[in-house]
Amino acid sequence: MAANGNGEFSFGKGTARNGLSKIQTQKKNNGICHDDSAPPVKAQTIDELHSLQKKRSAPTTPIKGAQGPVAAPPISDEERQKQQLQSISASLASLTRETGPKLVKGDPARKSETPKVSHVSHNYFTCPTISVSDSALKFTHVLYNLSPAELYEQAIKYEQGSFITSNGALATLSGAKTGRSPRDKRVVKDETTEDELWWGKGSPNIEMDEHTFLVNRERAVDYLNSLDKVFVNDQFLNWDPENRIKVRIVSARAYHSLFMHNMCIRPTPEELENFGTPDFTIYNAGQFPCNRYTHYMTSSTSIDLNLARREMVILGTQYAGEMKKGLFSVMHYLMPMRQILSLHSGCNMGKDGDVALFFGLSGTGKTTLSTDHNRYLIGDDEHCWSENGVSNIEGGCYAKCIDLSREKEPDIWNAIKFGTVLENVVFDEHTRELDFSDKSVTENTRAAYPIEYIPNAKIPCVGPHPKNVILLACDAFGVLPPVSKLSLAQTMYHFISGYTALVAGTEEGVKEPQATFSACFGAAFIMLHPTKYAAMLAEKMQKHGATGWLVNTGWSGGSYGSGNRIKLPYTRKIIDAIHSGSLLKANYKKTEVFGVEIPTEVEGVPSEILDPVNTWSDKKAYKETLLKLGGLFKRNFETFTNYKIGKDNKLTEEILAAGPNF
Ligand SMILES: Nc1ncnc2c1ncn2[C@@H]1O[C@H](COP(=O)(O)OP(=O)(O)OP(=O)(O)O)[C@@H](O)[C@H]1O
Ligand SMILES: O=C([O-])CC(=O)C(=O)O
Ligand SMILES: [Ca+2]
Ligand SMILES: [Mn+2]
Structure with a gap:
């Protein structure tokens, strides 16, 4: 087309009047036309063309005949x-x-x-009336074990609330539940578990009987079988090859399958071929509720653990963390049976092989502080400490995303890319840019990514015995020092207490901080009595000469409302000084009430904040708050005063004496 002088458009000269000239379909053989020189497709039909787009996956290596003493017959x-x-x-x-x-x-x-x-x-049951339904x-x-790309397609095609974000991550919604439901967790009490597990007051194990478990299992299985398709993941837990567990996760959503693909250890094709029967199976029927008329059920959500059957059933919650933490509970049972300590902790290692553990309740900084650009990441949340050293249980990380910033947490920021599952994070409907400050869906927004998305991940995720054991507390009362050095007895006291204090809620203005005590920094996941884990930790720390530290990642200069959260760069400087060994050599003074040792100087941190009393303008309020917190610790510890910790009576007495004193 060309414009003529009158601003009108007309076709080429002569064509309008004489009709369109014929389109030349025959290639002129004059050597000028190069633009369509690609050979035509081989396909005869559209279906055939589509089939050419995808080549078959490379055949996986055949099982070698002569592996081990008894050669497996090739199949x-x-x-x-x-x-x-x-x-x-x-x-x-x-x-x-x-x-x-x-x-x-x-x-x-x-x-x-x-x-x-x-x-x-x-024939589990000898059922006389067999009928085909x-x-x-x-x-x-x-x-079965789909790839992330395949799972993306499944999620986007079939699951509402699934979108690709501008950085390539998969945004998903977990539905009505955006966090775990510890009150809906049930554990089968049978002859064995009755004696072995921790039951009763303070315990996370709320009992159910075998029969009720089977009722819920049937409900989940029937739901899953009623679907057109289910996702099955066969994967591993624990990077320690001697203590690796095979897990199978059956789920209804691509979101759940991709989440577990990221969070568990991914088998190689060879390992998958030899997978065999899983050691533990999860039936995730989270979209489907449990029946409230069922015995032991108090809501429409139920997360049921049966250790004898090695099975877990999930009904009535789609929050993916239930699967991760459900398996963690299983490890808290299986590993101590083998004299291996399971830990709710992050773990990293310096260039010289010095390992640090980061214990702490949710939101205290395990993921944030173990993800450190200057150190190798072994794992961010779940570990084992055996005779051989430490090993990560998982194959991925599950980071909090609220207020995530590129400057403060660059490695986590960069891990949010293709393959990463984003749970409940809000984004712009058009540009699909993420808004990490938006709490519209929940404050507990999360990113789940494979551990190798962190550039300095240590793969395989194992390391030597820890040198430092760092207990993290987010103290919203603002009275715990930013860092203190602990004796072994104090470390055990604080480990058993498992303290943190967060703010209750942000909706209706300022609220009182809520103290939380969760034994072993993970009472929701432990299966045995806390003193069992504590005894193992004490024994290991003693044997390997590890130093205990208490780090407050919470408030300074007053409680929540008047003070501020300690700046992350300061906490990082403190952690750096622990890792380098320089903090061990600092000058210390003892605090009142908690009786912990606080350094007078830490490189890169203003000295006046190291003793919290300096940061409070109202000294009387400081003292009152300190005593209040001390009282809460004392009251919480009352339940443990009748227990012996390990074989050593002396240690038990020391631990009891290691709490606040006033
Ligand atoms: N001084 C600080 N130290 C550590 N974290 C801080 C600090 N100030 C703010 N934060 C924020 O606190 C949060 C700590 O959460 P993190 O994901 O590390 O918790 P977590 O211990 O791994 O919990 P979970 O077990 O639930 O995964 C992050 O959002 C981090 O940005
Ligand atoms: O399990 C979850 O939902 C997240 C987590 O790591 C914790 O709460 O400790
Ligand atoms: Ca974490
Ligand atoms: Mn955790």
Whole structure:
């Protein structure tokens, strides 16, 4: 087209009057036309064209015949696939009907795939009236260990609230629950667990019986089998090869599958081929509620743990942290049985191999402070301490995102990219830019990413015995010093207390800080009595000469409302001084009430903030608040005064004496 002098458009000269000239379809052989020189596609149809886009995954390495003393007979790919489906069908088998579900591998949307059916007979119950119900006639598709890209597509196509954000992460919504529901956790009490586990006041283990567990299990399994497709993840926990656990997660959402892909240890193709039967299975039917008329149920949410069956059932909550922390509870049972201590802690290692543990309740800084650009990250939340040293239980991190900033937490910021699951984070509807300050959905916004997204992650995630044990408390009362050095007995006292204080709520103006005491900095996840873990920690710290520290990542200059949260760069300087060993050599003075040692100087930190009394303008209010907190500690510890910690009576007495004194 060209404009003529009158500003009108007309076709090329002559064409308008004489009709359009014929389009030249034959290539002129004059050597001028180079623009369509690519050879045509090989496909004859659109379907064929689409099939060319994707090449088949490279075949995984065949199992080598001569591995170990008893060589496994080589099996064909087809046989392996069949065994895999049978194993999944067995996992999903109803306990009240005669067969496991009929399973097909692959996406139901891709009808062309040849169905590989599998179902298994089983006889858990000698049930005389076997009847085939409609559910036995249908197929359930299994989406097995999908890749992040495949899971993205599933989430975006089928799950409301799933979006790609401007940095490539997958934004998801966890539904009505945006945090864990500890009051809805149930543990099966049977002959074994009755004696082994911690029950009663203060314990996180609320009992249920085997029968009720099976009722909920059936509810979850029936729900999952009623779907067109389920996601199955076969993965590992614990980087210590001798104590690795195989876990299977059956879930209904791509969000859950991707979350666990990121958070558990990802098997290699070879490891997956040899996976076999899992050691523990989660049935996540979180979209479906439990039945409140069921015995032991007090809400429509239930997270049920059965250690004998090695199974967990989730009903009525889609918050993904339930799966992660449910498995952590299992590790808190299995590992101590092997004399291995399980820890709710972050862990990192310096260039010289010095390892630090960071204990603390939710929001106190385990992830923030263990993710340190100058150190190797071993893990941010769950570890084991064995005779061999430390190992991460997980394969990923689960960072809080509220008010995340690039300057303060660059490594976490950069880990939010393709593959990362963002839970409940708000973003711009058009640009898909994230707004980390927005609390519209929840304050507990989270990012789950594989640990290798942190550039200086230590892979495999294991390290030598810890040199420093750092107890983090976010003290919203503002009376604990930014850092104090602890004796072994004091470390144990504070470990058993598990203190933090956050602000109750921000909605209706300023509120009183709420003190929380959670034994072993993780009472919601421990399975045995706290003194069992404490005794193991004391023994290990003593044996390996680790130093205990108490770091307040909370308020300074007054309680919440008048003071301010200690600046993260200052806390980082304190942590640096612990790691380098320079803080151990500082001059110390003893504080009143808590009787801990505080340094007079820390490089890079204003000296006047090191003793909190200096930062309060109202000294009387400071003293009152200090005594108030001391009183709360004392009252909380009363439940532990009748317990012996370890074999050593002397240590028990020392621990009891290591609390606040006034
Ligand atoms: N001085 C400080 N030290 C540590 N964290 C701070 C400090 N000031 C503010 N913060 C913020 O506090 C939060 C600490 O959360 P973090 O994710 O590290 O908790 P966590 O201990 O890992 O909890 P969870 O077990 O729930 O994962 C982060 O959002 C961090 O930015
Ligand atoms: O489990 C969660 O939801 C997050 C977490 O790490 C904790 O609360 O300790
Ligand atoms: Ca964390
Ligand atoms: Mn945690």
